Amino acid sequence: MTAAFDKAYRATIVHFTDAPNPQTGAGLEYFEDGVLLVDAQGHVVTVGHAWNLERQGLDLNLCQHSPDQLLMPGLIDSHIHYPQTEVIASYGEQLIDWLNHYTFPAEQAFSDVEYARHEAERFVDLLLAHGTTTAMVYTTVYPQSTDAFFDVARQRDLCMLAGKVMMDRNAPDALLDTATDSERQCRALIERWHHTGRLHYALTPRFAPTSTPEQLRLTGELYRAYEGLYLQTHLSENLNEVEWVKTLFPDARDYLDVYDRYGLLGERSVFGHGLHLSDVELQRLADTGSSVAFCPTSNLFLGSGLLNARRLKEAGVSISIATDVGGGTSFSMLRTLAEGYKVLQLQGQSLHPLQAFYWITLGNARALKLDHRIGNFAPGKDADFILIDRSPSPLQAYRQTRTKTLAESLFALMMLGDENNIASTYVMGQRQFQRQSARA
Template sequence: MTASDVSAFRTRILHFTDVPDPLTGAGMEYFDDGVLLVENGRIKALGSAEDMARQGLDLQQCRHTPEYLLMPGFIDSHIHYPQTSVIASYGEQLLDWLNNYTFPTELQFSDPDFAAVAADAFLKFLLQNGTTTAMVYTTVFAQSTHAFFSAAEKMNMRMIAGKVMMDRHAPAELLDTPASSNADCRELIELWHNNGRLQYALTPRFAPTSSPEQLAVTGQLYRDYPGIYLQTHLSENQQEIAWIKSLYPGARDYLDVYDYYGLLGPRSVFGHGIHLSDAEVVRMVQTQSGVAFCPTSNLFLGSGLLNMARLEAAGIPVSLATDIGGGTSFSQLRTLAEAYKVLQLQGQCLHPLKGFYMATLGNARALQLDHCIGNFEKGKEADFILINLGATPLQALRQSTAQSLSEKLFALMTLGDEHNIARAYIMGKLAFRRTDSTQGALVWMD
């Protein structure tokens, strides 16, 4: 092996091996002066600079950035790539927001060239915010899904995505049919699922916009392709729940609609889950189905406050998500800040170690991806970011007064945003760097 076979990164390094215990430090590893070795896009070794030097590593060969914190790339479990341009649209709750902003915008994605440009921009926004993996909704148009996967393949990013299935209660130009959904999804799955770092998610938008026939098709696809994912929305808004009762009068509750068609399971991620009944919580636990917590969206659309402690105590996997464009930022740092406030309003606490665990290994586990990403175990894919803890004068001041790692991380997640992301690496290769954190200059790597 020659020195050129391996890249070495020396800086402060943090990752998680399990749910962290803030009292004992169990479940995390932190190196104030650490070295990460990457070989052929995968993690080769991690340790203190002192130990690495003792084992024969020439520290002079390291890329030394002591001013930064190196962490695994952030993971987003629920986000809509077509909604990037409607972020921060004023004044609506969920159903009106869909009709007035989302649906008109998604009509543009029938044009494959438009979709390709939008997909490229969306993925660059993710990298600029330190997000290296996401579970993504495209649109009802199959070409928008092809465009997204093509862009992600070009950037070599690990992505889960799927074509929206929607055959009613939307503009006619946005509707598919059970038959066309079946044909489109099968083609997309065969082409893209497990193609490199890409995986497919069946994506009925939510039960009101899918007929019973379409949900039945979705269930059949889920059975026909073991290993694919399913993503949809659940119990986000009280008006939405009332609508479900009128559309599916025979269902016990909202979750029962999905359950009836076989859409629950450990690879099923339900966005929001704010207003779940006790019976729904029990059924989600039984099926190991997950909830994506979308705090900025829930606050922006006035949907409600997720009781995370209740869901986690029951045993439901809860992941962290931005939900662009109902969500108001691509940044998982800003998302963590809002999650903290949502929980504070309910007498709960989000410790910064738990927050950064959720954004990395926790989300990897929730998406069944922890065998390949989420931390720096040997052999895992080397997606990681360099974080500037003091990206603004205020942040620099606060960091100078922080005494412990937890205090520094809490200041980062409270005050931070995309400007803290100095660099992003995909499979060990630099994909994005911010050349001047105070001015926000960006450089993209082809």
């Protein structure tokens, strides 16, 4: 007899138990007709073939049945800015000018708590509509914007990582804090939100140019003061940015060393971009277990460069993949994979579809040190998952009829798919989004 469960979902199911081997299929579990069982607390009971669970006593009539859809773990985004939703697809700038002309003006509106709350609701709605159930999120310098985001995420029982942006120089006066105010505000936010429900706090100095050495020093002290904190910032995104860092921190060996000397590297440190790194920097990232968030749509849109993923992997650096909205041009992790594939193709590298879908589920969970809770359907894990329609358009429907293997089907989904493929999104076993045209 199957173990006690509250809900049963029947569909084609794919998840990963480890980094997949495309040749042997190791690391992949695929159930053409599968069932996911979830308990009353929203945790995975088991996943398996429908026929096998029926043989163990499961009444398949109890299942929510979606025979034409693909069920997989919720998608994970390791680098995204919630205040930048309104400036996505803003024309014509590279990084520094883009910040000054679009990002900084937009972020000033988040001093208003009602506006921040409204935008947090919109942002979370967009994440769920795109199948993303966990994200590592930048808020703004205003602590009330962080409160607003965490409160919205808590009410929906989401697993989210976020933090107040820290900036005490080289930004508009309205967006500046001070080193001591920032430390005080972050401490209060950490004590209010870190490990509340499924929430995690991430210290968030925006990037080295907008923090003084004193602010970075105090950030390092905070990082060491609280168990399980994360840190997120930007690193070597743009060549002009790299040169700017050299002038601001002339005593530092390189860009990464600015963060390293203040104790900001570690297994829960996620550095956005990492496009222009030296071998010394790569070795230091690997030695400390720090990771890089690959943001292909943003890197292309802002003209920042192409991530050499093979070089980072060979150096032993962990790489997650992320949208980086609003420099990134889509909330969709499917579109992000498609652009990542093209970025690697330009460098003679490949991204196999099995590796790609591992990346946006268990792979990103591992990079964020959350794989004990999310990323696949191991018993006891949080039941965050999505139902995918592989044929929401005539073109996709036709292309899918010509696929012969799971890998071919996933590759077509990855290259042609977007938010319209997301039929439903579930958080802790509860449906949080359903597309109106979906057949779930």
